Amino acid sequence: MSGKELRCYEDLPPSPVTHDSSLVFKTGSWRTMRPVISKEKCKLCGFCWKFCPDVSIFEDSEGYPAVDYDYCKGCGICANECPFDAITMLEEDAI
Amino acid sequence: MKLVLSGNEAAAYGAMLARAEVISAYPITPQTKIVEKIADLIADGRFKTEFIKVESEHSAMAACISASLVGARTFTATSSQGLLLMHEMLHWASGSRTPVVMVNINRAVAPPWSVWADQTDSIAQRDTGWIQYYCESCQEVVDTIMQAYRVCEDPRVLLPAMLSEDAFFLSHTSEIVDLPPQEELDAFLGTYEPDVRLDIDNPRSFGSLSMPHQWYPEFRYKIQEGMEHAVEAIERVDREYGSLFGRSYGGLLDLYRCEDADTVIVAAGSMCSTIRAAIEELRSEGVKVGMARIRVFRPFPTEAFRALAKDVRSLVVLDRSFSMGSEGAFFSEVKAALYPLSDRPDVRGFAVGIGGRDITIETIRSIITDSLRPDTGITAQKWVGLRRCEE
Numbered sequence: 279m280s281g282k283e284l285r286c287y288e289d290l291p292p293s294p295v296t297h298d299s300s301l302v303f304k305t306g307s308w309r310t311m312r313p314v315i316s317k318e319k320c321k322l323c324g325f326c327w328k329f330c331p332d333v334s335i336f337e338d339s340e341g342y343p344a345v346d347y348d349y350c351k352g353c354g355i356c357a358n359e360c361p362f363d364a365i366t367m368l369e370e371d372a373i
Numbered sequence: 374m375k376l377v378l379s380g381n382e383a384a385a386y387g388a389m390l391a392r393a394e395v396i397s398a399y400p401i402t403p404q405t406k407i408v409e410k411i412a413d414l415i416a417d418g419r420f421k422t423e424f425i426k427v428e429s430e431h432s433a434m435a436a437c438i439s440a441s442l443v444g445a446r447t448f449t450a451t452s453s454q455g456l457l458l459m460h461e462m463l464h465w466a467s468g469s470r471t472p473v474v475m476v477n478i479n480r481a482v483a484p485p486w487s488v489w490a491d492q493t494d495s496i497a498q499r500d501t502g503w504i505q506y507y508c509e510s511c512q513e514v515v516d517t518i519m520q521a522y523r524v525c526e527d528p529r530v531l532l533p534a535m536l537s538e539d540a541f542f543l544s545h546t547s548e549i550v551d552l553p554p555q556e557e558l559d560a561f562l563g564t565y566e567p568d569v570r571l572d573i574d575n576p577r578s579f580g581s582l583s584m585p586h587q588w589y590p591e592f593r594y595k596i597q598e599g600m601e602h603a604v605e606a607i608e609r610v611d612r613e614y615g616s617l618f619g620r621s622y623g624g625l626l627d628l629y630r631c632e633d634a635d636t637v638i639v640a641a642g643s644m645c646s647t648i649r650a651a652i653e654e655l656r657s658e659g660v661k662v663g664m665a666r667i668r669v670f671r672p673f674p675t676e677a678f679r680a681l682a683k684d685v686r687s688l689v690v691l692d693r694s695f696s697m698g699s700e701g702a703f704f705s706e707v708k709a710a711l712y713p714l715s716d717r718p719d720v721r722g723f724a725v726g727i728g729g730r731d732i733t734i735e736t737i738r739s740i741i742t743d744s745l746r747p748d749t750g751i752t753a754q755k756w757v758g759l760r761r762c763e764e
Contacts, residue, residue: 284588287591287594290588290591290592290595291568291569292470292528292531292595292599293469293470293531293567293569294468294469294470294579294581294583294588294592295442295469295569295570295571295577295578295579296577296578296579296581297577298576298577298578299576299577299578300576300578301576303578303581
């Protein structure tokens with residue numbers, strides 16, 4: 279819930295359907311490890327895009343995969359699945 | 374229009390007459406005929422609806438919730454094991470405030486396998502936030518489906534409802550059912566127009582998280598408020614339906630010959646017709662007995678029971694289900710409702726008809742005879758008709 283405009287019980291609608299979409303609610307702050315993609319090693323196979331469970335891999339302007347850090351939870355599946363070791367998981371605190 | 378319909382067929386006609394826009398259901402004995410009849414009505418071009426085939430009851434309920442969230446009037450039907458498989462989604466339906474209407478055929482829960490009448494399946498869903506109706510006749514099935522949509526779609530209620538009918542005694546027994554004219558039902562029901570709905574042109578989130586300090590308890594209390602409003606809505610809609618179509622059912626608690634009764638039998642479902650016949654016999658013998666039929670179990674008819682209790686000496690509560698380690702839910706809840714009264718009637722409980730075992734007029738008579746015995750000290754619920762050695 280966003281809590282937006284809601285001050286008390288009486289302000290709540292009956293349904294917990296929220297007034298905004300997930301475009302507004304960013305969930306990437308949960309992440310402790312951050313995937314970083316090396317364009318030198320990447321062969322554009324698309325495995326990371328295919329395996330990401332949170333639809334957080336997109337194509338950048340050069341056609342390479344990139345991570346949407348607003349939603350990436352840092353699960354590491356992309357790094358695990360990459361056949362070319364092109365994705366490294368780095369600690370958020372170290373960045 | 375009058376037709377000869379089984380309880381299952383009545384459910385299918387009810388969905389059609391209510392103009393359910395989306396139906397998703399998975400067949401299970403003894404409910405299968407509901408799904409078959411709906412398919413027939415669709416194939417004959419008489420019922421315009423979207424039927425979504427699914428792989429399980431869990432998915433059927435998920436489909437109904439989703440369709441309801443975009444603003445469709447939805448219907449489903451299940452029974453026993455299927456209802457149990459739906460259990461998680463039942464909470465999602467009430468929590469999402471989706472007015473899904475479902476017919477459940479009350480069938481015993483395995484093991485051992487039994488497809489016969491027993492109310493454990495629906496009683497086990499009592500804490501899911503669903504309104505629960507129990508029907509006594511095929512006619513009441515059609516009429517209650519209409520009433521349930523009106524109640525559930527009331528903006529002050531916005532909750533799902535399940536209507537239960539006893540396996541075979543109702544689901545597979547045919548009787549004359551009077552179907553009101555479609556245009557009059559359309560006027561009675563109107564269309565479902567929720568204030569909040571999912572819409573791809575105006576995206577919203579559904580299924581989001583609420584931290585303990587945010588709104589979780591508040592949303593849950595809203596469900597309870599919906600249930601409290603449902604008490605009034607169920608009574609009002611039943612009265613209005615009666616004035617329009619000539620049939621009403623006593624709202625939450627259907628009283629029969631209670632005016633001067635010393636003893637009142639409390640029960641639900643198809644056994645109530647047998648109880649009516651038993652009451653006629655007992656009355657002719659001078660026993661002042663009546664019946665309070667639990668037509669609605671959730672919300673519980675607490676006030677109706679308190680009003681009834683003022684004038685009766687004893688209540689005899691019959692449960693066609695049992696909570697292992699405790700007692701039948703009706704027995705517990707009737708006693709709980711009466712607890713605040715200073716002058717309470719004697720309340721005795723009997724578990725009867727478990728797993729579809731026949732309940733005859735003689736069964737009811739023996740229960741009444743048993744409960745009329747003074748000062749037996751009975752407080753625990755008795756299981757009626759167990760096949761013990763000495764018997």
